[in-house]
Amino acid sequence: MKSLKTTWLLAGIGILSLSCQNSDKTETATINGPGNTIVPEQYAELMSFSESQVTYTPEDNPDLAEVKRFADDHNRFAFQMFRKLRNADKNLAFSPLSIRTVFATLYPATEAGQTPATEFATGFAFDADFDQNSSLLKSGLDGLANSMSPTSLEDDPAQYKLVNQLWVDESLEADPDYLDHIKGYYNAGVGSLPFRTQTELSREAVNSFVAVNTEDLIKDLLPEGSIKENTISVLTNSVYFKAQWQYAFNQNLTSPSSFQSLAGETKSVEMMSQQESFEFAETDTEQALSLDYRNAKIAMIYIQPKDAANYLSWEDEFDQEDFSALLEAKSSAETKVSVPKLDMEWGSQSIKDTLKTMGIERVFDRDANHFPNLFTEESQATLGSVFIDDVFHKTKLIVDESGTEAAAATGIVIGTESAPTEVKTFSVDRPTLFAIYDKVSASILFMGRIADPSQK
Numbered sequence: 001m002k003s004l005k006t007t008w009l010l011a012g013i014g015i016l017s018l019s020c021q022n023s024d025k026t027e028t029a030t031i032n033g034p035g036n037t038i039v040p041e042q043y044a045e046l047m048s049f050s051e052s053q054v055t056y057t058p059e060d061n062p063d064l065a066e067v068k069r070f071a072d073d074h075n076r077f078a079f080q081m082f083r084k085l086r087n088a089d090k091n092l093a094f095s096p097l098s099i100r101t102v103f104a105t106l107y108p109a110t111e112a113g114q115t116p117a118t119e120f121a122t123g124f125a126f127d128a129d130f131d132q133n134s135s136l137l138k139s140g141l142d143g144l145a146n147s148m149s150p151t152s153l154e155d156d157p158a159q160y161k162l163v164n165q166l167w168v169d170e171s172l173e174a175d176p177d178y179l180d181h182i183k184g185y186y187n188a189g190v191g192s193l194p195f196r197t198q199t200e201l202s203r204e205a206v207n208s209f210v211a212v213n214t215e216d217l218i219k220d221l222l223p224e225g226s227i228k229e230n231t232i233s234v235l236t237n238s239v240y241f242k243a244q245w246q247y248a249f250n251q252n253l254t255s256p257s258s259f260q261s262l263a264g265e266t267k268s269v270e271m272m273s274q275q276e277s278f279e280f281a282e283t284d285t286e287q288a289l290s291l292d293y294r295n296a297k298i299a300m301i302y303i304q305p306k307d308a309a310n311y312l313s314w315e316d317e318f319d320q321e322d323f324s325a326l327l328e329a330k331s332s333a334e335t336k337v338s339v340p341k342l343d344m345e346w347g348s349q350s351i352k353d354t355l356k357t358m359g360i361e362r363v364f365d366r367d368a369n370h371f372p373n374l375f376t377e378e379s380q381a382t383l384g385s386v387f388i389d390d391v392f393h394k395t396k397l398i399v400d401e402s403g404t405e406a407a408a409a410t411g412i413v414i415g416t417e418s419a420p421t422e423v424k425t426f427s428v429d430r431p432t433l434f435a436i437y438d439k440v441s442a443s444i445l446f447m448g449r450i451a452d453p454s455q456k
Helices: 064-085 096-109 115-123 130-147 176-186 199-213 308-317 320-329 352-357
Strands: 005-016 028-031 037-040 048-051 092-094 159-169 189-193 231-242 255-260 266-282 286-292 298-305 331-340 342-350 387-399 404-417 424-427 432-438 444-450
Touching: 064 092, 064 096, 064 130, 064 320, 064 352, 064 444, 092 096, 092 342, 092 387, 092 404, 096 115, 096 130, 096 176, 096 231, 096 444, 130 159, 130 176, 130 432, 159 176, 159 199, 189 199, 199 231, 231 404, 255 331, 266 320, 266 424, 286 320, 286 331, 298 308, 298 320, 342 444, 352 387, 387 444
Parallel strands: 005 231, 159 189, 331 424
Antiparallel strands: 005 404, 028 037, 048 189, 092 444, 159 231, 255 266, 266 286, 266 331, 286 298, 298 432, 342 387, 387 404, 432 444
C-alpha cells in the first residue's frame, strides 16, 4: 500500500477573562444541535455537527478527596512545566489547565501499557487506567466549575465556561468507544471540517471557532501551515472565566512607579495601589499576597522571595509543596498593596521540545500508530502511522484595576504516514511569581512570572 502522510491536530484553549471589552467581535451564528453551538457566521456552512455541547456540565458535589488528588497531580505538572518554559529574564504566562486537559482528552486514544501511554502517565501525572484518570479529571473539572458558582445572589457572579470539541476530517470517522469516553467524561461535542480539501479555510474556521468561544481573546491559535492536506482531526478545549476583584483598585491611585526587572534594569510601570484586609502569607524564605475575585472561590496569588537579589535561585527551588504550604499559611491582614498593571503575551510558541524534556518523546516518532483507539477500523485502514507533529501554546494576560483577563491556547499537531494590629506591605516592584488558583482545591488555572511589566 502506498504510504500516505496524514496529520491529526489537537488544540486546547484555557481562557480567563475579566472586565475587558472588544470592539471588533467576531460575527456569530447558532448551529442547531445539542446545545445550539455558537460558531463564526462566515464558516457556519463549512462546519457540520453530529453532536455538540455549549459548555461543560459539572456535577454539583464531586468527591472532595478526588478533587484534592486532582489538584496535587495537576499542580505537580504545573510547576514542572513552569520550570521548563521559563526563559532567562523574560515574562512567562501559561495555562497548565489547558495543556493538561488537552492531553487528558487524547490519552484514551493511546494503547494502554504501551510507551506513549506510559509517557503520558508519567509526564502529565495521569493515572495508568484511562477510566480512572478521566474520572479523576472530571472530578477536578467539576470542582473548578463549582468554585466558580456564585457565593451570593446579590452580587455579580463569575462567568465560567469550558467547551471541548472534537473535529474530524469529513472523510473519516472517529471510533465510537473513544467518542463515548470523551463525551461521557469531558462533555465533548463532535463536528467535521474538510481539512484535506480546504486546508486554509478549515484552519481559519477552527481559529474563528476558538475566538468566538474565548470572547476574541485568542484569535490565531493555529499558525499558517499548521493544517495541511494530511490533517485529519482537531480537538479544541476552551476555558473562559470572567469576574471582578473583590476589592477593585481605584484608578485615581494608579501612578507611574519603579520596577526592578529581572534583567537588573529599573523600569517605570503603572502601579495600582490600595490598602485593605487581604490574605497574606510568609515563610522564612518567601511571602505571598492573595487577591480574591468577587463572588467566587477563585483568587490570584503573587509570590516573591524575601531575598530579592536571588530570585532565580529561589525560583529553582520553589515547588508545589512550597506553594501548598503558603496557601496553608495564609491569614487575613491589613495590607498596603502595590501591584503593576499587566498586558503580557506568551507565544504562540512550540512546546514540543519542552515536552520531550519532560519525557513525552515516543509520540513524536513517525514510525508507528501511537493512537490506535482514535478512529474506526475502516478509517484506520486508510492511514499509516499516527504521531504528534508539533504542539503550540499561547497565553495572554491582562491585569488592571477591575480585575484580570487571561487567555491561553494549546495546539497539538499529530501526523500519520500512512482585624489587624499591624499593616503589612506587599509591593510587586520586583520579579514575582503568580498563579490564578481555586481556593477550595488549590488547582492552578494559570501561572507565570512577572519579570518586566513593561514587556508586552
